[in-house]
Amino acid sequence: MPEVASGYVGLLLIADGLGDRPVPELDGQTPLEAANIPTLDRLAREGECGLLDPVAPGVRGGSDTSHLSLLGYDPYQVYPGRGPFEAMGIGLEVQPGDVAFRANFATVDGPMKTILDRRAGRSDLGTRELAAAVDGVQIEDVICRFKESTVHRAALVLHGPGLGDQVTDPDPHENGLPLLEARPRNPQDAASAKTARIVNAFLRLAFERWQHHPVNERRRALGIPVANLPLPRGPGRSPHLEPFQQKWGLSAACIVEVGLVKGLGRYLGMEVIEVPGSTAGLDTDTQAIGGAVIEAAGRHPFVLCNVKGPDVAAHDHNAPGKVAIIEKIDAMAAQIVTALGDRLILAVTGDHTTACTYGDHTGEPCPILFWGPTVRTDSVQRFGERPCAAGAVGRIRGTDVLRIMTSYMNVQEKFGA
Numbered sequence: 001m002p003e004v005a006s007g008y009v010g011l012l013l014i015a016d017g018l019g020d021r022p023v024p025e026l027d028g029q030t031p032l033e034a035a036n037i038p039t040l041d042r043l044a045r046e047g048e049c050g051l052l053d054p055v056a057p058g059v060r061g062g063s064d065t066s067h068l069s070l071l072g073y074d075p076y077q078v079y080p081g082r083g084p085f086e087a088m089g090i091g092l093e094v095q096p097g098d099v100a101f102r103a104n105f106a107t108v109d110g111p112m113k114t115i116l117d118r119r120a121g122r123s124d125l126g127t128r129e130l131a132a133a134v135d136g137v138q139i140e141d142v143i144c145r146f147k148e149s150t151v152h153r154a155a156l157v158l159h160g161p162g163l164g165d166q167v168t169d170p171d172p173h174e175n176g177l178p179l180l181e182a183r184p185r186n187p188q189d190a191a192s193a194k195t196a197r198i199v200n201a202f203l204r205l206a207f208e209r210w211q212h213h214p215v216n217e218r219r220r221a222l223g224i225p226v227a228n229l230p231l232p233r234g235p236g237r238s239p240h241l242e243p244f245q246q247k248w249g250l251s252a253a254c255i256v257e258v259g260l261v262k263g264l265g266r267y268l269g270m271e272v273i274e275v276p277g278s279t280a281g282l283d284t285d286t287q288a289i290g291g292a293v294i295e296a297a298g299r300h301p302f303v304l305c306n307v308k309g310p311d312v313a314a315h316d317h318n319a320p321g322k323v324a325i326i327e328k329i330d331a332m333a334a335q336i337v338t339a340l341g342d343r344l345i346l347a348v349t350g351d352h353t354t355a356c357t358y359g360d361h362t363g364e365p366c367p368i369l370f371w372g373p374t375v376r377t378d379s380v381q382r383f384g385e386r387p388c389a390a391g392a393v394g395r396i397r398g399t400d401v402l403r404i405m406t407s408y409m410n411v412q413e414k415f416g417a
């Protein structure tokens with residue numbers, strides 16, 4: 001689709017893991033219902049509300065599959081597995097034909113037989129130097145790119161001809177179990193057999209270079225488990241996704257606190273903006289994020305913003321923490337609405353429900369509100385799971401959101417005559 005312009009700026013504001021279940025500690029309210037959110041309540045009153053199934057009713061979406069869906073890409077058609085997104089999120093390029101894995105720095109015993117600690121003490125001490133010691137090695141005709149991520153995490157990208165992604169994990173997924181050989185799922189699959197061979201050789205090479213690496217001598221001296229083995233898992237090929245601008249006719253910026261979603265934004269050709277003070281935790285600087293959104297809206301007609309805190313709090317069973325970060329997001333919404341005013345077409349929702357009582361993602365829908373000068377109103381007076389269930393938007397799916405927003409922005413091509 002060619003670039004379209006209407007003067008409006010679409011902002012899709014995702015409070016990560018926004019939806020929740022009633023929490024006994026909050027007198028049976030959800031964190032969103034319990035929060036003091038005067039701005040989001042006003043936007044709900046002035047706009048149109050509903051419930052959103054990020055992927056489909058009852059599906060416990062991940063942040064990656066849900067964001068794909070919310071940007072209009074059906075994850076059942078295009079989701080490549082976590083590996084490619086993880087890799088792209090930390091700045092490794094993933095090209096068509098590459099196979100990418102998530103990985104851990106792990107501790108294996110001397111003969112490289114038994115996994116002692118799959119996360120190498122959850123310490124990032126020296127992981128950058130260790131990654132640099134193996135990054136770029138060539139095995140057969142394949143270049144192995146390896147880069148550290150946060151704490152004990154990393155990513156591995158294999159770049160070369162004739163690679164398949166149907167390989168089993170060398171990761172036994174539990175401490176004290178033997179390291180496994182990567183194998184093709186189907187012995188006839190020569191491309192995946194090649195990938196398995198490269199992975200196994202890469203693990204041996206990394207073990208040899210890391211076992212007596214100065215970083216690990218330092219870790220031994222400090223009593224930290226050595227990081228002497230990369231443990232890759234979750235392989236996937238690079239996805240074939242239509243760039244966002246081509247799909248929707250809108251250039252876009254991406255201001256998000258989830259590495260996987262940064263990777264997705266980069267892959268879709270969005271401008272990925274890093275915000276100092278954005279920590280992906282409850283202490284994140286929402287005012288700085290709001291400022292970055294306002295600034296990006298001067299350059300792009302569409303902005304995706306994700307604040308991770310609500311999900312982090314809910315994973316920790318921390319309902320008061322989730323209430324507090326939702327209140328910070330409310331203040332950020334006020335800041336953005338004040339600055340952008342009548343130019344703004346806003347959608348506020350979550351990428352999935354993360355229930356404080358359960359400590360993980362669950363399949364209930366998230367509340368959603370649309371607000372802007374072209375948006376109709378309904379009778380909903382407050383932003384929350386229960387009030388939004390009565391809204392005029394009804395119950396929609398993630399893949400509906402961009403269609404609804406581009407219609408409100410008057411930039412959607414007509415379907416038919």
Ligand SMILES: [Zn+2]
Pocket residue numbers: 016017062063064311351352
């Ligand atoms: Zn999420």
